[in-house]
Amino acid sequence: MEQVYQHFRKEEQVFIDMVESWIIQVQGQYSPYLTEFLDPRQQYIVEMLVGKKGEVRVSFFGGYEAAERKRALLYPEYFEPQQEDYELQLFEIQYPVKFTQLSHGKILGTLIGSGIKREMFGDIMSDGQRWQFFTAENVSNFVKLQLSRIGNVSVRLEERDYLDLIQPIDDWTIEQDTVTSLRIDTIISSVYNVSRQRAKELIIAGKVKLNWALYDRPDFELGIFDIISIRGYGRIQIREIQGKSKKDKWRIEIGVLRK
Incomplete structure (x- = not known):
């Protein structure tokens, strides 16, 4: 492992060990493994490590092509990933649009303040008025129950299909x-x-x-x-x-x- 560690930062060693355990699990059980949401740097590390293991492959998906945060699916050669294998749930935030404004920071702070780990939800997106975000399917019910207010604004989460995905404003x-x-x-x-x-x-x-x-x-x-x-x-x-x-x-x- 020391040879692997030297290519990355010391503080990334815990994550590297975790990735190695995922690879071993896929090799040993010959079945896919789905991660939580990863940031771009973590995705890069996974890709580098899996790239050295010919019998294990990896693909990433965060709900749409330009997603920043994505789940990784590690899988054996025989497996062909489908969109549903990433187990994502899209939510739209319903709020009184005429009387208030939401922001990325407010939504992010409320989600984390509700006890939801950052790894369990993906990008928070807006088209300038509507707001949506992705979560892992297995926590979607919990998220829906927890998020009823953002600041002093009453909100309601509604499940959406991929066909309802807004076109996020991208000012990069x-x-x-x-x-x-x-x-x-x-x-x-x-x-x-x-x-x-x-x-x-x-x-x-x-x-x-x-x-x-x-x-x-x-x-x-x-x-x-x-x-x-x-x-x-x-x-x-x-x-x-x-x-x-x-x-x-x-x-x-x-x-x-x-x-």
């Missing part, structure tokens, strides 16, 4: 950038045109999340498919690390969501 732009390092503070500073000191302050103040978890280390080096969220600014995803320029700077391709 793909950009090329050249940075002196892959540190979080350096990337934030470059993308949003703020000073390194200001970027550090945002991180230390708890206004930055790395892969949906609070992170307070300005010197942390980002890797492929990491997503950082900066309160009040937007989100950045590392899409590709293209190597170094002649001036010894990193060339990167990033997805940027500006508020």
Whole structure:
């Protein structure tokens, strides 16, 4: 395992061990294994590890083509995955549209505050007015019972079919950038045109999340498919690390969501 660990971060070792156990289970039982929702960085790790095991394959699905959070299905060669194998339930939030507005942050905070693990639901989507999200089928009844208010707004969840999926607004732009390092503070500073000191302050103040978890280390080096969220600014995803320029700077391709 040490040879595997060296390609990833130390804090990712627990997840790597988990993925290895899934692979062994599929090999031993010769039947598919469905994970909870994974973020893009976790999906990347699963793909890298499964890629080395010829008899086990993997596919991902999060409800729609451009989904960020997806469930992984690890399966033996004979198996052909179908959409229903990912066991997803789509919900739409019914709320008094004329009198209030919902936001991604409010919905996310309410779901987690209701005791629902982040791994049990996928993307939260909006077309500007309607709001929908995916959950794992096995917790859909629990989610439906728990979510009756968002803030001080009464809401109701209604199950929807895939045919009712809204077209999410996607304001991501793909950009090329050249940075002196892959540190979080350096990337934030470059993308949003703020000073390194200001970027550090945002991180230390708890206004930055790395892969949906609070992170307070300005010197942390980002890797492929990491997503950082900066309160009040937007989100950045590392899409590709293209190597170094002649001036010894990193060339990167990033997805940027500006508020």
